[in-house]
Amino acid sequence: MSHDTKHRLVYMANQISKAFAHDQEDKAVEEISNHLKKFWEKRMLAQIFEHLDAGGEGLDPLAKKAVAALQRSAQPA
Amino acid sequence: MGLIQETDYGTKPSKATALVTLTIDGQSITVPEGTSIMRAAAEMGTRIPKLCATDSLDSFGSCRLCLVEIEGRPGTPASCTTPVGQGMVVHTQNAKVAKLRKGVMELYISDHPLDCLTCSANGNCELQDAAGEVGLREVRYGYEGKNHLDAEKDVSNPYFQFDPSKCIVCSRCVRACEEIQGTFALTIDGSGFNSKVSAGINEDFFDSECVSCGACVQACPTATLMEKSVIEVGQPEHSEVTTCAYCGVGCTFKAEMRGEEVVRLVPYKDGKANHGHSCVKGRFAWGYATHKDRITKPMIREKITDPWREVSWEEAISYAANKFKQIQAEHGKDSIGGITSSRCTNEETYLVQKLIRAGFGNNNVDTCARVCHSPTGYGLVNTYGTSAGTQDFDSVDEADVILVIGANPTDGHPVFASHMKKRLREGAKLIVADPRRIDLVRSPHVEAAHHLALRPGTNVALVNALAHTVIEEGLADEDFIRERCDWDEFAEWAAFIMRKENSPEATEAHTGVPAAELRAAARLYANARNAAIYYGLGVTEHSQGTSTVIAIANLAMATGNVGRPGVGVNPLRGQNNVQGSCDMGSFPHEFPGYRHVSDNTARRILEMDWGVSLSNEPGLRIPNMIDAAMDGTFLGLYIQGEDIVQSDPDTKHMVAGLSAMKCVVVQDLFLNETADYAHVFLPGCSFLEKDGTFTNAERRIQRVRKVMAPKNGYADWEVTVMLAKAMGMTMDYSHPSEIMDEVARTTPSFAGVSYEALDKLGSIQWPCNEKAPTGTPVMHIDGFVRGRGRFIISDYVPTDEKAGPRFPLLLTTGRILSQYNVGAQTRRTDNVAWHGEDVLEIHPFDAEQRGVKDGGWVKLASRAGETSLRAKITDRVAPGVVYTTFHHPLTQANVITTDYSDWATNCPEYKVTAVQVSLSNGPTEWQTEYQAHSEQARRIAPPVAAE
Secondary structure: OOOOHHHHHHHHHHHHHHHOOOOOHHHHHHHHHHHHHHHOOHHHHHHHHHHHHOOOOOOOHHHHHHHHHHHHHHOOO | OOOOOOOOOOOOOOOOOOEEEEEEOOEEEEEEOOOEHHHHHHHOOOOOOOOOOOOOOOOOOOOOOOEOEEOOOOOOOEOOOOEOOOOOEEEOOOHHHHHHHHHHHHHHHHOOOOOHHHOOOOOOOHHHHHHHHHOOOOOOOOOOOOOOOOOOOEOOOOOEEEOHHHOOOOOHHHHHHHHHHOOOOEEEEOOHHHOEEEEOOOEOOOOOOOOOOOHHHHHOOOOOEEEHHHHHHOOOOEEEEEEOOOEOOOOEEEEEEEOOEEEEEEEOOOOOOOOOOOOHHHHHOOHHHHOOOOOOOOEEOOOOOOOEEEOOHHHHHHHHHHHHHHHHHHHOHHHEEEEEOOOOOHHHHHHHHHHHHHHHOOOOEEEHHHHOOHHHHHHHHHHOOOOOOOOOHHHHHHOOEEEEEOOOHHHHOHHHHHHHHHHHHOOOEEEEEOOOOOHHHEEOOEEOOEEEOOOOOOHHHHHHHHHHHHHHOOOOOHHHHHHHEOHHHHHHHHHHHOOHHHOHHHHHHHHOOOHHHHHHHHHHHHHOOOEEEEEOHHHHOOOOHHHHHHHHHHHHHHOOOOOOOOOOEEEOOOEOOHHHHHHOOOOOOEEOOOEEOOOHHHHHHHHHHHOOOOOOOOOOOHHHHHHHHHHOOOOEEEEEOOOHHHHOOOHHHHHHHHHOOOEEEEEEOOOOOHHHHOOEEEEOOOHHHOOEEEEOOOOEEEEEOOOOOOOOOOOHHHHHHHHHHHOOOOOOOOOHHHHHHHHHHHOHHHOOOOHHHHHHHOEEEOOOOOOOOOOOOOOOOOOEOOEOEOOOOOOOOOOOOOOOOOOOEEEEEEOOOOOOOOOOOHHHOHHHHOOOOOEEEEOHHHHHHHOOOOOOEEEEEEOOOEEEEEEEEOOOOOOOEEEEEOOOOOOOHHHOOOOOEOOOOOOEOOOOEEEEEEEOOOOOHHHHHHHHHHHHHOOEOOOOOOO
16 A cells, blocks of 8 residues: 555545445435545544545545535534 | 462352351351351351362362261262351360371471471472461371472473472362463372372473463472472562563462562462463563663663653653644644553553644544454444444353354463363354364364364454344344334344345355355354353454444344353454553543534533643544554654554655654663654553553453552653643652543543542452442443444455465464564563564464475565564464564564554455465564664764763
């Protein structure tokens, strides 16, 4: 695996997505974003949000949706 | 404080509930049916002379010393083998039995060296005691006859000697090896006068099957089997009960002392985890505490390329605190963190996480459980509601089928393995799921009914296939599921598990386990009255470690094997205090007691107690700390008792990350591999030098008691307090008991724990609170902690670490009996006699293809790196699989392992690395450079002379 932090975060997000891929999409997105919120430190979240904003290259579709959902919920209303 | 003398009742207690009343020497006594006369007498305070009897062993009746008379019965039966009877009238002493005993003693003594004054057992010899008890005054036969006095000593074992000239052939050692340890290494060779104790087939102890557990030494009534430390130092004069600092079994020992010198550690009969048994590490390998490599003075250096400079504690603490404060001032409060250790006490880990959360102002705390059992926490919390095993160790006594997955108890948890083997010898069935043919698969009087030799990385497929068989063949416990679990979640899971891809026939392609064998194993597990699962790091250290824990939890629930003795899901924890360090809030996302940092109620309790506001956001895990260091945002690290350079994966990346930091503080006994990259070294102290508690794999909290002053001047908790104060915190404790009091008042599952309660009860298994004031041996009895048990779908996702043309073999790593983890302790003891270097196990087929010779050097290469070590050709591993240990720093097995990790917890995938093996002439360039660098990094500048 690459030692580049962003690549690693993308890999981790995809790995988490695969663990919930058997769920209905809505539930999977919720589970994945909850997992990220519960376990990822804020600079990791900032980096994955930044990566998503730049197009989210390499993120699986489910991971992309979950990161986007988390990003939306993290933004002030 | 004196020497703790445990009463030897001569025979084991009876488990019967029916009572019998008899008369012994005119005194009426009531005992459980089945109790021996010897034990009944001992319970009323009468000691019948004995030699072959001891209460850790089954009655044997060979020495003929414990004869008694029973009114109305002929002869003089042995009191150790004769059970009590209702109304029985027993005489333990009269002219007849006295004469008989004296005659027996004469025979023993006629063939015994009368060197009592210079004998190592002088003052602690049962033969000497028995001679005194029977009033032996002369030996009519003289001493000139045929005897064994010239028999040669066997001093081959590093820790004890065997002197056959002193042997009375009571067989206690042989029986201890069989009944307690279960190794069957000893026997009585020959017959009559030629009878002698023999290790193996007339081998010396070291070369025999003996595992050096010490059970025979403990059982020996004379000086025949004697610790070399006693021979050297003499008999101890006082002792203290404490807890072993090696594996997660948590054996209780008596540290037997002369002054501040340890004479020996002897397993404590009342120890609830070990019941008086031990292994070669806990019993004998404590000499590291006084090893010459021990660093006892604090040291600092500006750059990691500088030599170390010894300084005062004040200067070292002040230097570290100022560096940390400076880093935070320049790079923000999240730029530093810390790592707690499973080798340290609960109180120490609690303080380190408190320092980080309340003093550093962030949640950047992690622990070595990251690399071992973090998936256990995630998996069991989400399915059952608690991050811990469900049973106590004694539960195995009631198991009828034992499923061992990814654990090697005889090496990793030897004392519990002996307990388990005893149950297996009683008839329980065994299923082993492991890529290697571990010792449990076939050893004396133990043979697995099924060895599911799966390919590394396919645990989830295997456990799902077991569950598939259970559901498909109607073996699920529907009543249990309906009563205890969420039925809809079960139905959803069952539909998933019934998919064709989860059938044994389909998973065989991944696992390599024949479908018929797997189905038979599933039937055996599911049909058992009580079936228990024990698992280890072979489950957790995978990219799907958490999924396997969940799959195991599902399987146990589906078959109703949770919530009573004899069943359950039992993680075998690697280090002595893995459970405790996790309980104490060492993970970056949770406070003590497994409460998430975003839990407002928990956070407010701690904020009120600590007087600071706490972050509600998770901190960095160890691998993320290293990544952040490489990114320049994480620059200071306080590491207590851990050696992440040797123990964590992908060494080169770890080293690069540490090298990028501005201040690394290492607190340890020795200059370990991580200290090579440190700026401050704070000397630590051993478990013999401090007070505290450890929590073992069965959630059992036990006291660690100080038996000598810290060689470095301070207990480890005191060092953390000094650092915290230098960082500006208020932290005042006068004793670790006050730290536990704080844990109890802020953590609901520990509410009833205190040193006073521990001293009174001996140990406490959490939860311990108003509902369970003396603790909880078995969990989930009336319902799961989380309410209803939750079935969670665990889909098999193959690891991305795959064998291929360049790296065609799969490496899996593990431990060996004589060494402990990174070996920092055991390598500094005589245990190196058994394992002086890591070797690579390779199947004869793979070895032949590569021209590898047994004992020859081979290069082991993966995508991450390469190292060289010697090969051991064995069919313990399957073709295509190789295996090594990680106990020696010069092997650097973790140069090979990759940074793939568990999806949920980032626990590294140590158990699957694609590798190639080729011939080699010796250590690689990396190893040579690494050794040179280590020597350079450990230079200590000579002290500057005062002017």
